[in-house]
Amino acid sequence: SQKxxxxxxxxxxxxxKTATLTCNYTNYSPAYLQWYRQxxxxxxxxxxxxxxxxxxxxxxxxxxxxxxxxxxxxxxITASQPADSATYxxxxxxxxxxxxxxxxxxxxxxx
Amino acid sequence: ETGVTQTPRHLVMGMTNKKSLKCExxxxxxxxxxxxxxxxxxxxxxxxYSLEERVENNSxxxxxxxxxxxxxxxxxxxxxxxxxxxxxxxxxxxxxxxxTNIQYFGAGTRLSxx
Numbered sequence: 001s002q003k004x005x006x007x008x009x010x011x012x013x014x015x016x017k018t019a020t021l022t023c024n025y026t027n028y029s030p031a032y033l034q035w036y037r038q039x040x041x042x043x044x045x046x047x048x049x050x051x052x053x054x055x056x057x058x059x060x061x062x063x064x065x066x067x068x069x070x071x072x073x074x075x076x077i078t079a080s081q082p083a084d085s086a087t088y089x090x091x092x093x094x095x096x097x098x099x100x101x102x103x104x105x106x107x108x109x110x111x
Numbered sequence: 112e113t114g115v116t117q118t119p120r121h122l123v124m125g126m127t128n129k130k131s132l133k134c135e136x137x138x139x140x141x142x143x144x145x146x147x148x149x150x151x152x153x154x155x156x157x158x159x160y161s162l163e164e165r166v167e168n169n170s171x172x173x174x175x176x177x178x179x180x181x182x183x184x185x186x187x188x189x190x191x192x193x194x195x196x197x198x199x200x201x202x203x204x205x206x207x208x209x210x211t212n213i214q215y216f217g218a219g220t221r222l223s224x225x
Contacts, residue, residue: 032210043203043218046213093210097212
């Protein structure tokens with residue numbers, strides 16, 4: 001079945017460093033991948049979308065890559081800040097045009 | 112504010128109760144979704160309404176009953192729930208047809224079934 005996997009272990013990063021989160025997909029080839037941020041007690045908020053023919057997408061301190069050979073997307077936050085601490089979710093469309101989701105990776109930025 | 116409002120934010124109910132969750136979107140979207148989010152698990156899609164017609168029902172138990180009276184409002188009616196139904200219930204909206212399916216979420220209803 002179509003599946004998205006994210007590292008379930010929390011990622012601890014020192015403030016100012018670059019945080020890198022991984023999203024792997026299996027058993028299909030999505031045309032898009034999306035990244036969302038979710039804070040405790042809130043719903044996910046859309047951050048970035050990358051298409052399969054785009055290698056890289058940037059938005060301020062955020063960068064997303066899409067490697068169709070590795071079946072993987074990487075999400076980078078440069079110059080990380082404590083306010084970047086949250087859970088980050090990866091999602092893409094399945095064959096029914098509905099989003100399937102990873103379980104998310106919790107990112108903790110330490111001052 | 113995301114433009115999607117869910118009420119109530121918290122709900123505690125017994126297994127024999129009947130309650131309803133409400134969702135309202137102010138984004139002019141025409142597709143709305145109910146998701147269940149349990150700890151450390153991916154979001155589970157429960158129901159999809161597009162243009163006010165239900166297009167997806169991912170084998171959700173009949174104790175969950177959705178209602179979409181118009182493109183701005185979505186309800187989830189709950190009855191005789193089980194403790195394993197305790198979770199965060201999220202409503203989302205998007206513009207259909209949209210190949211990217213970017214979704215906008217409410218803050219969710221934290222449901223506890225005793």
